Amino acid sequence: MNKIIALDNKKHSKLGWIKPDNYMFTSKSNSVALTTYELKNAMMTFPIAFIESNRTFSPIAILGLKKGENLFIDEYGTWLLGYIPVLFRTYPIILIPQKDGKSGLGFIEDTDLIGDHENMTPFFSQDGELSNELKEIVAQGSQSHSATFDSFQIGEALKKYELCEEWPLVANLNDEKIEIAGLWRINQKVFKSLDPNALYELNNLNALTVIYSQLLSMQNFLLFQKLIKYKIMRTNRNLKLKQETEDQSIDLGFLNDGDSISFDNLE
Numbered sequence: 001m002n003k004i005i006a007l008d009n010k011k012h013s014k015l016g017w018i019k020p021d022n023y024m025f026t027s028k029s030n031s032v033a034l035t036t037y038e039l040k041n042a043m044m045t046f047p048i049a050f051i052e053s054n055r056t057f058s059p060i061a062i063l064g065l066k067k068g069e070n071l072f073i074d075e076y077g078t079w080l081l082g083y084i085p086v087l088f089r090t091y092p093i094i095l096i097p098q099k100d101g102k103s104g105l106g107f108i109e110d111t112d113l114i115g116d117h118e119n120m121t122p123f124f125s126q127d128g129e130l131s132n133e134l135k136e137i138v139a140q141g142s143q144s145h146s147a148t149f150d151s152f153q154i155g156e157a158l159k160k161y162e163l164c165e166e167w168p169l170v171a172n173l174n175d176e177k178i179e180i181a182g183l184w185r186i187n188q189k190v191f192k193s194l195d196p197n198a199l200y201e202l203n204n205l206n207a208l209t210v211i212y213s214q215l216l217s218m219q220n221f222l223l224f225q226k227l228i229k230y231k232i233m234r235t236n237r238n239l240k241l242k243q244e245t246e247d248q249s250i251d252l253g254f255l256n257d258g259d260s261i262s263f264d265n266l267e
Contacts, residue, residue, distance in 0.1 A: 004094050007105040009128045016117030016131075017092055017107065022077030023084075025091060025111075030064035032085045036151045036206070039213040045072075045082030048217040050164055050184040056155030057164050057184060059210065061085060064224075065171050065178050071227040074234060080227065090137050105130075105138065154207045161198055163190055163211065173225070186214050 026032070031049075034042050039059060042048060046061035063070045072080050086095065092113045096104035107114055107123075117123065122131045130138065158164050165187040169180040191211060194202075202208050 003109040004096075004106040005109050006096075007107060007123060009124050009130075013124050013128065014117055015114060016120030016122040017115075018113045018120050020077075020091060020113060023073050023079050023088060024077030026063075026070050026073060026088055027077070028068040028070070030067060030069050031060045031062050032087055034059045034061050034085060034087075036154055036210050038083070038086055039210055041083045042085065043213040043217040043220075045220060045223075046217060047220045048214045049167060050158070050214070051182060052164075052184060055159060056152065057158045058151060058155055059214065062180075062183075062221075065173065065180065071224055071231070074231070080230070093134070093137055095137065105134065153205050154210055157202055157205055157207050158210075161190070161194060161202070163187060165190075171221075171224075173228070185218070186211050188215065 034048065036059065039048065042061050046063065048059055049062055050057040051060055063072055065071075072082065074080060092108040092111050094106040094108065096106055114120075121133050123134060125131055163186055164184040167183040167185040169183055171178040171180065199208075202211070
């Protein structure tokens with residue numbers, strides 16, 4: 001992702017943005033950061049993992065097996081199914097969680113979605129206040145980054161109790177071996193051995209929601225083979241699929257079919 005610029009009402013008073021009409025901008029993203037608030041929804045769609053940064057752990061959704069691959073969009077940038085992460089829904093505006101549970105605002109640099117507000121939705125009103133459209137995004141961020149789901153505190157708690165272990169995931173797809181490094185997951189043995197005081201602290205932080213979301217989400221890897229199959233269908237049956245697009249109907253009946261993908265180190 002390009003550099004994020006913190007929004008300033010003096011420096012950026014004449015700027016605005018356009019909301020993209022599709023999700024093609026996510027086509028090269030094989031993962032995306034998640035707020036802890038949205039995990040309960042994201043766990044129904046994506047495999048969730050953690051990445052280690054600044055002595056803490058942060059949750060991400062895995063969108064593809066290969067670098068530069070997002071399996072959840074088609075060639076038109078249409079989101080195929082399931083939950084759409086907050087980071088994508090607010091693009092090119094970025095909600096930046098703060099340690100007090102509030103949200104700062106930034107935007108993606110070097111995108112044609114940012115420019116002179118005369119032709120776009122303005123960042124600020126004439127008196128320097130946030131525009132109504134930005135206020136709506138901030139309201140959404142206030143919920144997503146609520147202090148009761150404080151990602152900083154939860155990440156620190158996961159570190160404190162050594163609840164995360166490295167996850168050297170290996171996918172075997174059509175005789176191709178794909179190794180995915182840099183991921184972490186919940187260590188189930190350590191979690192089961194926690195004493196009541198530790199569990200009480202984790203519960204007060206709402207960290208148990210994060211822990212169970214990650215563990216339950218691992219089964220979503222089985223969806224990847226079906227999404228790959230669907231994309232092959234779209235490539236090989238252009239005429240029929242073009243008509244489906246024009247009718248705005250996508251046949252996802254193949255999701256009931258069996259799959260042949262396999263993974264190592266899921267348990």
